[in-house]
Amino acid sequence: MIDLKRTKELHQAIELMYFAYRAFTIEPDKLLAKRGLNRVHHRILYFVARNPGIAVNELLSILDVSKQALNQPMRQLLEMRLVDSARANYDGRVKLLSLTEKGIKLEQRLSETQIKMFSETFAKSNKDAEHAWIDIMRTMSIGN
Numbered sequence: 001m002i003d004l005k006r007t008k009e010l011h012q013a014i015e016l017m018y019f020a021y022r023a024f025t026i027e028p029d030k031l032l033a034k035r036g037l038n039r040v041h042h043r044i045l046y047f048v049a050r051n052p053g054i055a056v057n058e059l060l061s062i063l064d065v066s067k068q069a070l071n072q073p074m075r076q077l078l079e080m081r082l083v084d085s086a087r088a089n090y091d092g093r094v095k096l097l098s099l100t101e102k103g104i105k106l107e108q109r110l111s112e113t114q115i116k117m118f119s120e121t122f123a124k125s126n127k128d129a130e131h132a133w134i135d136i137m138r139t140m141s142i143g144n
Contacts, residue, residue, distance in 0.1 A: 027113040031106075035080070040073045045099065045107040048083060052098045055088065059097060082106060 025039065032038055047062050048054060054062075060070060077083040082103035088094035099107060122130045 024114055024117060028110040031110055035106075037073075037076070040069075041077060042110055044070070044073060044077060045082065045103060045110065048097050049099050049104065049107045049111075053096045054098075056095045056097060077103070 028042055029039065032042055043063060044059070047059060051058070056070070060067060063070065074083065078085060081100050084098050084100050085095045088096050
């Protein structure tokens, strides 16, 4: 038997997640659009910033996209000199990615509003709520 009250609560959770994500991405989206970039570019910049010297294959795995899906946005970031690519010393076929100084500055500006949003939101909550939220997001990310 379907629990209508529970279903309604879960629909509310879905809606709140949509609205929160929209609020979370609105400012970075504006900054990206000014440069002709989008959220795919943002994800690349974000994960390369967190993993300097990351191999392309590792980035593909983190983003869970194909080489074809990564090709065009990566080419744009390289052409705009936001990302740099170098051959690995241990294997010339492996490309290692890092952000240029310009890329670091852009990524910091993109993440700045999101960090501020999390900081302010967590400050309004107690530590248990913050840890619960992190646990929920981790569980949703890796599956049941």
